[in-house]
Amino acid sequence: MAERLIVVGGDAAGxxxxxxxxxxxxxxxxxxxxxxxxxxxxxSACGIPYWISxxxxxxxxxxxxxxxxxxxxxxxxxxxxxEVVAIDLNRREVIAMDLDGGTEVREPFDTLMYATGAVxxxxxxxxxxxxxxxxxxxxxxxxxxxxxxxxxxxxxxAVVVGGGYIGVEMAEALVLRGxxxxxxxxxxxxxxxxxxxMAQLVxxxxxxxxVTIRTGVQxxxxxxxxxxxxxxxxxxxxxxxxxxxLGLGVRPNTALAEAAxxxxxxxxxxxxxxxxxxxxxxxxxAAGDCVETLHRVSGMPVHVPLGTHANKQGRVAxxxxxxxxxxxxxxxxxxxxxxxxLEVGRTGLRERDALAAGxxxxxxxxxxxxxxxxxxxxxxxxxxxxxxxxxGRLLGxxxxxxxxxxxxxxxxxxxLWNRMTVDDMTALxxxxxxxxxxxxDPVLVAARKAVDALAPR
Amino acid sequence: MAERLIVVGGDAAGxxxxxxxxxxxxxxxxxxxxxxxxxxxxxSACGIPYWISxxxxxxxxxxxxxxxxxxxxxxxxxxxxxEVVAIDLNRREVIAMDLDGGTEVREPFDTLMYATGAVxxxxxxxxxxxxxxxxxxxxxxxxxxxxxxxxxxxxxxAVVVGGGYIGVEMAEALVLRGxxxxxxxxxxxxxxxxxxxMAQLVxxxxxxxxVTIRTGVQxxxxxxxxxxxxxxxxxxxxxxxxxxxLGLGVRPNTALAEAAxxxxxxxxxxxxxxxxxxxxxxxxxAAGDCVETLHRVSGMPVHVPLGTHANKQGRVAxxxxxxxxxxxxxxxxxxxxxxxxLEVGRTGLRERDALAAGxxxxxxxxxxxxxxxxxxxxxxxxxxxxxxxxxGRLLGxxxxxxxxxxxxxxxxxxxLWNRMTVDDMTALxxxxxxxxxxxxDPVLVAARKAVDALAPR
Numbered sequence: 001m002a003e004r005l006i007v008v009g010g011d012a013a014g015x016x017x018x019x020x021x022x023x024x025x026x027x028x029x030x031x032x033x034x035x036x037x038x039x040x041x042x043x044s045a046c047g048i049p050y051w052i053s054x055x056x057x058x059x060x061x062x063x064x065x066x067x068x069x070x071x072x073x074x075x076x077x078x079x080x081x082x083e084v085v086a087i088d089l090n091r092r093e094v095i096a097m098d099l100d101g102g103t104e105v106r107e108p109f110d111t112l113m114y115a116t117g118a119v120x121x122x123x124x125x126x127x128x129x130x131x132x133x134x135x136x137x138x139x140x141x142x143x144x145x146x147x148x149x150x151x152x153x154x155x156x157x158a159v160v161v162g163g164g165y166i167g168v169e170m171a172e173a174l175v176l177r178g179x180x181x182x183x184x185x186x187x188x189x190x191x192x193x194x195x196x197x198m199a200q201l202v203x204x205x206x207x208x209x210x211v212t213i214r215t216g217v218q219x220x221x222x223x224x225x226x227x228x229x230x231x232x233x234x235x236x237x238x239x240x241x242x243x244x245x246l247g248l249g250v251r252p253n254t255a256l257a258e259a260a261x262x263x264x265x266x267x268x269x270x271x272x273x274x275x276x277x278x279x280x281x282x283x284x285x286a287a288g289d290c291v292e293t294l295h296r297v298s299g300m301p302v303h304v305p306l307g308t309h310a311n312k313q314g315r316v317a318x319x320x321x322x323x324x325x326x327x328x329x330x331x332x333x334x335x336x337x338x339x340x341x342l343e344v345g346r347t348g349l350r351e352r353d354a355l356a357a358g359x360x361x362x363x364x365x366x367x368x369x370x371x372x373x374x375x376x377x378x379x380x381x382x383x384x385x386x387x388x389x390x391x392g393r394l395l396g397x398x399x400x401x402x403x404x405x406x407x408x409x410x411x412x413x414x415x416l417w418n419r420m421t422v423d424d425m426t427a428l429x430x431x432x433x434x435x436x437x438x439x440x441d442p443v444l445v446a447a448r449k450a451v452d453a454l455a456p457r
Numbered sequence: 458m459a460e461r462l463i464v465v466g467g468d469a470a471g472x473x474x475x476x477x478x479x480x481x482x483x484x485x486x487x488x489x490x491x492x493x494x495x496x497x498x499x500x501s502a503c504g505i506p507y508w509i510s511x512x513x514x515x516x517x518x519x520x521x522x523x524x525x526x527x528x529x530x531x532x533x534x535x536x537x538x539x540e541v542v543a544i545d546l547n548r549r550e551v552i553a554m555d556l557d558g559g560t561e562v563r564e565p566f567d568t569l570m571y572a573t574g575a576v577x578x579x580x581x582x583x584x585x586x587x588x589x590x591x592x593x594x595x596x597x598x599x600x601x602x603x604x605x606x607x608x609x610x611x612x613x614x615a616v617v618v619g620g621g622y623i624g625v626e627m628a629e630a631l632v633l634r635g636x637x638x639x640x641x642x643x644x645x646x647x648x649x650x651x652x653x654x655m656a657q658l659v660x661x662x663x664x665x666x667x668v669t670i671r672t673g674v675q676x677x678x679x680x681x682x683x684x685x686x687x688x689x690x691x692x693x694x695x696x697x698x699x700x701x702x703l704g705l706g707v708r709p710n711t712a713l714a715e716a717a718x719x720x721x722x723x724x725x726x727x728x729x730x731x732x733x734x735x736x737x738x739x740x741x742x743a744a745g746d747c748v749e750t751l752h753r754v755s756g757m758p759v760h761v762p763l764g765t766h767a768n769k770q771g772r773v774a775x776x777x778x779x780x781x782x783x784x785x786x787x788x789x790x791x792x793x794x795x796x797x798x799l800e801v802g803r804t805g806l807r808e809r810d811a812l813a814a815g816x817x818x819x820x821x822x823x824x825x826x827x828x829x830x831x832x833x834x835x836x837x838x839x840x841x842x843x844x845x846x847x848x849g850r851l852l853g854x855x856x857x858x859x860x861x862x863x864x865x866x867x868x869x870x871x872x873l874w875n876r877m878t879v880d881d882m883t884a885l886x887x888x889x890x891x892x893x894x895x896x897x898d899p900v901l902v903a904a905r906k907a908v909d910a911l912a913p914r
Contacts, residue, residue, distance in 0.1 A: 061831035329884035336888035374518035418875035427786035431793035
């Protein structure tokens, strides 16, 4: 008789695992059931801001593979709108609720793949204020927001609470739709995913785009009129709003896991080993935004909810479930984003992370251009490097610039992954032609500056 | 009394060396004289095609630092239009000709920096044909060509001989200026700096641009009328032409070096050690397009004339002349170019290079997109990887694609520099956001495909 794999959560990590397991074990050997509480499988949550702005026309474009494809091409029994409400590790069964029919089903499993993703941070005040308050986490969230924005008359004053990637991307999306947008950030500056000196460039760009930025401001409540949000109340006065976006980050979605007794780590994510097996729980695997993972530079566990890790981790889990061997190598915190035409990339540790990890370091900021200075379209590009003292080992890097800046962080990410020193980096053979770089690539300029900063005076 | 450094050749390598030496040793310690036979110092030869096309408006934009700057800010006695005609290693002096005055000067040296660059390959037929035949190597070449193109009436039919980087870039530049352009290539395909399967994409793009491409055709002579070129004679019939561009590659400019007894290597370039000292010749250094260098993957000497290496090598030589310590780490053959909107990048070994070096390998080609498939402006991107069998070590990589494709070769260049295997590469933490990449970056897609190709069947 076939073994049975049950997948809890049908997005990137869960379906990557299911697909890889199926690739190695056919139906007679492994039956696969995947429960997904939403309407969609394997969609790009990262694409939601671009669908909201209208850059991406149809919601369906964000769906990589729909349930029908998984059923037909992968022989995976995908059950959407089914929420797993309990996992019984002793009886080795899950209890799932059919959200449309209202009925409950019990399904036994031999192997469990836990991939419930993350849940948005939602403080108490976010539950006040009536309709018009949205997270931007699932396609269903996005659909609800699109509907609200498409109303007649449409909302005109948006407040985005939180200045991380989603907050910044949503602020831009709403400006593109013609709304007046205020971004409220509790800290000194939005975009704290980079150091303050680099984040300042992003703040300037967003202001240039017309976004009102209120920093050091704490939201305390939302006010409603006729059941609709009308005002964001803060410790610095009220801000009128007819639509509110919550961009306060996410935490691992572990309610079910905790109830079932799966171990959580210090970040609140599920603890897994290098093969994505839940630590100490035979036959149970986990991957994606619900787990914590190893940061290769700090050596500490981190929670980095990002589709690219979810896909890689799901693939690793699936290969192992399928009888193969794979390990997840950890992350180094590479991320890129776009604010209007301004591009931002980061990898490794920020200064505050390096301090927290106990490193001594120097940091340098080098100004250069994305192309040869004389080539049309040459624009400023700022590269920041953080290097351990005295070893010179690269610990982190950040880039802010215009056209073709952000993805250059990959060059630095691969250098960092390989534990290169900034001295070694000055010798790198990088591509040079006037449309792409000055004869000294911005990465090399920054590495040289870091070498100078490290030299004993 | 101050020692004296004489620099032969005032472009990238020579002036980088002079500047670095000056940075470490002041005038009382080191006198520096630089002879340059042309009108310019430290200019971007790579920028000439963009000046010819009109994308770059002024010749002066291509000059990074002019002789006056070197004299005033660096205290370097730059003598332009002075050609060194002999080097006497026994008497330790050079003889230079003032090309404008016609007089000869003798200058003694303690240390010599040889940086004469490269000379264009010019077969016997290239000396026939009268006026209207141009190389594209120096700013003076570029000036002469601009003048010819600006004549009234202007030339209308251009033939570019040779399909390397310069040939391809010049073909595009002349099309942009409205000329009818034929590119003549002796081999099966232009752009042989990448493998034929990748070069085909470039050929297709150039044809789309309106360039007539004649492959497998050998030029045998040029015909002239009234002292001006009128026809390119080939083994496949004549091609009318009122301007001819020579893009047949370059070889190390070593005439002076040979006469002086400096050692040449198997590539025809000057042999230098890791510090850029001419092998076995005390007090004499060399850098740039006139030297041969180590290819880090094949382990063999290569001649790679490129401004980025010239600058790095010159800097290394100058640090050493200045009393510091630096070595040149070698090259891995990274290069990028642009044909209209098509971008081409390469690093490491091509298939033919890998064969010549004795490697066993697999090669894979992976199709992907530069952005998330649903994001506006997503365009195809083709990544080819060559990996040693059975180790999986990356040996070479090539990218052809549209917007933001070429510089991604740097990601692969850094992986290759660090001797990564394709298996290790699948784990890389690269930047992901819909405007910049699919959730599986094209580099990761290609690495996974290479892993599959390496797996024992």
